[in-house]
Amino acid sequence: MKLHPHRHMVLVAVCAVMLIGWVCAARGEGGEPPYFAVKNARIVLVSGPVIENGTVVIAKGLIQSVGTDVAIPPEAWVIDGRGLTVYPGLIDAGTNLGLTQDDDAKKRGAGPAASGPEDRPATTPWRVAADELKTDDKRIESWRNAGFTTALTVPDGGIFPGQATVIDLAGERPGDYVVRHRATVPLSFKPVGGFFGFPDSLMGTIAYVRQVLDDTAWYTQAEPIYQANPTKTERLPYDRTEYVLSRALQNNEIVLLPANNSIQIVRALRLADEWKIRAVLYGGQQGYDVAAALAASKIPVLVNLKWPERAKDGDPEAEQTLRELRFRARAPGTPAALAKVGVKFAFYSDGLATPKDIFKSLKRATDAGLAPDAALRALTLDAADILGLSDRLGSIAPGKIANLVLTDGDIFNEKTKVKHVFVDGRWFVIHEETSPEKTGEKKPGDDDGARSRQSQHVEGVGR
Amino acid sequence: MNRKILCTAAILVALAPLAARAQNPGTIFIQNATVLTVTHGNIEHGSILIRDGKIAAVGSGLKAPEGASVIDATGQFVMPGIIDCHSHIAVDGSVNEAGPAVSSMANIADVLNPDDIDIYRDLAGGVTAANILHGSANPIGGQTVVIKLRWGKPASELPFEGALPGIKFALGENPKHSNFPTPPGVTPRYPGTRLGVEEVIRQAFIEAREYKKQWDGYQQRKSAGEQNLIPPRRDVRLDPLVEVLEGKRYVHAHCYRADEILMLIRVADEFGFKVRTFQHVLEGYKIADEIAASGAGGSTFSDWWAYKMEAYDAIPYNAALMAERGVIVSVNSDDAQEARQLNQEAAKSMKFGGLSANDALKLITLNPAIQLGIDSRAGSIDVGKDADLAIYNHDPLSVYAVVQKTLIDGQVYFDRQRDIAQRVTLAAEKQSLLDKEKKAAEEAKTDEKKTEENSERKPEKKPGQKKKPPQDSDGKANGNTTIASGVAGGTR
Secondary structure: OOOOOOOHHHHHHHHHHHOOOOEEEOOOOOOOOOEEEEEEEEEOOOOOOOEEEEEEEEEOOEEEEEEOOOOOOOOOEEEEOOOOEEEEOEEEEEEOOOOOOOHHHHHHHHOOOEOOHHHOOOEOOOOEHHHHOOOOOHHHHHHHHOOEEEEEEOOOOOOEOOEEEEEEOOOOOHHHHEEEEEEEEEOOOOOOOOOOOEOOOHHHHHHHHHHHHHHHHHHHHHHHHHHHOOOOOOOOOOOHHHHHHHHHHHOOOEEEEEEOOHHHHHHHHHHHHHHOOOEEEEEOOOHHHOHHHHHHHOOOEEEEOOOOOOOOOOOOOOOOOHHHHHHHHHHHHHHHHHHHHOOOEEEEOOOOOOHHHHHHHHHHHHHOOOOHHHHHHHHOHHHHHHOOOOOOOOOOOOOOEOOEEEEOOOOOOOOOOEEEEEEOOEEEEEOOOOOOOOOOOOOOOOOHHHHHHHHHHHHHEEO | OHHHHHHHHHHHHHOOOHHHOOOOOOEEEEEEEEEEOOOOOEEEEEEEEEEOOEEEEEEOOOOOOOOOEEEEOOOOEEEEOEEEEEEOOOEOOOOOOOOOOEOOOOEHHHHEOOOOHHHHHHHOOOEEEEEEOOOOOOOEEEEEEEEEOOOOOOHHHOEOOOOOOEEEEEOOOHHHOOOOOOOOOOOOOOOOOHHHHHHHHHHHHHHHHHHHHHHHHHHHHHHOOOOOOOOOOOOOOOHHHHHHHOOOOEEEEEEOOHHHHHHHHHHHHHHOOOOOEEEEOOOHHHHHHHHHHHOOEEEEOOOOOOOOHHHOOOOOOHHHHHHHOOOOEEEOOOOOOHHHHHHHHHHHHHHOOOOOHHHHHHOOOHHHHHHOOOOOOOOOOOOOOEOOEEEEOOOOOOOOOOEEEEEEOOEEEEEHHHHHHHHHHHHHHHHHHHHHHHHHHHHHHHHHHHHHHHHHHOOOOOOOOOOOOOOOOOOOOOHHHHHHHHOHHHOO
16 A cells, blocks of 8 residues: 555544554654654563563564563654553465466466476476566455554465565565565475376376476586586586576575375475475475374464365265264364474464454464463564574564564454554554444445554554 | 275275284284184184284294283284285376387386385285286386285385296287277387287397397497497386396286287297286196196186187186186276185186185285295295285185285284274264364355455446456466466455
């Protein structure tokens, strides 16, 4: 949305009138304050004990200080946090936010039928999500309004679809969103050949990845030898895949391996070991069955929050196997099982359409035994840690990126409302929901309740 | 219908929790059985002593040592666990990497699925080991692995320790892709003729030989101390073929006709490797002497016949005729269902070809063990071999025979009585899970209704207004509506 260069009082008034904009950023050309302070709030640091009545100071996009006895810079805008709880911004560790999901993206994965690994089927590791980021994806706002400030956004299509990017969910230009542009190398083991091209089987796909990683290792070894002895060594051919992956793996980039059921998880652990990559598994929903093996491997897991369910349009007479029934019943217990044995995990929403669904899924996980503080950690510091960004994301501590969520209660309580969100120190006031049917029909001022709520925030803000 | 019910029951049973899985092996004593040793006759009122998973003693005068767990097999028959030399069970995903004509990079060992219910079903048919093969869509197919049917163990514990890995070859129609039409717009894959199949195999081994030469040369120069050497690339497709040339990997070749079998024997001679088994080998009886001379085994069907042109010359006497001429012969299933009655498949060779009962048993025990290079550990009831055993209530070559227990490494992996007992509890668990899902679905529906009613009570709601479209089955909703509802971020 467009950002307005108004003073805050004016700004909020404008927002109240607009109403079609759910979010207003008090940031714009010239008018935005680089300093904020939230005082008198309950602060959940995640990296330390909860501060019952404290202050967080934000300076130029970073957290400057936090505590009970903190000096507020004179130029800071102050939010009275009485009745509010401050959390670190939530991290969704696997989405396609900001990425186009059109037919082209799907086709890219297909390509012409390959006759072998040398044709590099469905392989485009040079694509970087950051380069394809579209900030007009409406979901970015809705995720942010629900308290998500950060996401791993993953390109789709193919066995090596590209490299995923960690984004913060605000900015004026796509580049502003990007926290780390080449964050992970996601892999898919989905066959792409369709019986007439390679690979058209799971084992063929695994063999293909093995060949590509071998080739990459070969290139990594050969390149410096050639560069040092160009007159005595046969010239190296250029292969874009080898070149890009060689650099990514030398940068110790995470490789995301698909592994949802217990068979896939155990297999992925073995392949990660064989391939000597810095692996993180994604899916993980049958982790409850193989938690010990995961713990022993020390490999983290991104747990998909779209829990398995019975196909809604399936044949009602279709036989449900006990195995499927057990999986559907137990999958939400995976996070608790992983937490119990010390497996590091984060959550991701891929497959869920709305943040509301995310919190519904999280509730099933906590109902199944996951402690709320463990859930919060998975959504913040552990996610940051898995993505190699815990030095700047995931908790409320001096020096970290100022990603904060201010709520009027426990973040996992369904009645709790998100009141403010800070992303990179950009301030967003979150307004009362307007249901989709009404949007655009309602006249400004119809909902007095909403206006008064906004006013409330305004009162809390002052110099 | 019956079959469906059976399958369901089998699933229920097989999904039993750890209780259904085997106990720790210690000392086990099977007593008072008719022991069909396969190598040294049948022992009436015989006993088998098992220690640490191995057969420690076999005979008629044995006594159970103290502390041994005793299996009383009075009136029952113990035979060596059945070995299925051609199986496609326990594979996650397709058994064919059908794209390239040479798919030797694909490896069954990468995709073993220890949860495949067919493992349990085959255990219930007395099978204890199986040769898990890639399909027959390629002249040179994927890498294969011999497993023990250790139901409940992870994939890493399935492979038969010490068994050489294999590779699937295929001759005849299947590798020509002639059993299904190539869709329009797709270039038909080479080869399209039997000549081409031969050429593809020869070409692959020429490449493998060259590849091996490259690596040998590199190792030589490296060990001579040469610096700044760039190694050859590793080729996951050619590595297994080099292993074939070096005798470290067995070739299991799918074939039907006599001419193609002779062709592969010639090609193997040319490159200096051996075909370990000819699979199906339906016309093997025509060239049994040549097969025997090549040292290859024959693994055939009992009496599958005429399901396609190249199978028209098949005869049920094939196994017996090949065996008579000195070929090591096994009878296989190539099918998860048929694997449950391999005892009967073997018995057919007594009717067709007049094999003795013991030679018939060999077709599914000692002979496949020899073919797979595991006969020092399996295939007969001999001291020192693995305690992989099947216990039947009748002579296993009788149609009345039903497996009572199946042991692998001395552990009971299938027990018919335990299986029957568990059906009730498993059915109850299933029903309770179904009920829970039903209840949850109903609650979700009620919630939805409530939300709808609430929104209708709102004053802004105008009559005739379009309702929100229903969500897709997968929970994803269409377009902006859902996105907008997601903006209900304030409340979630």
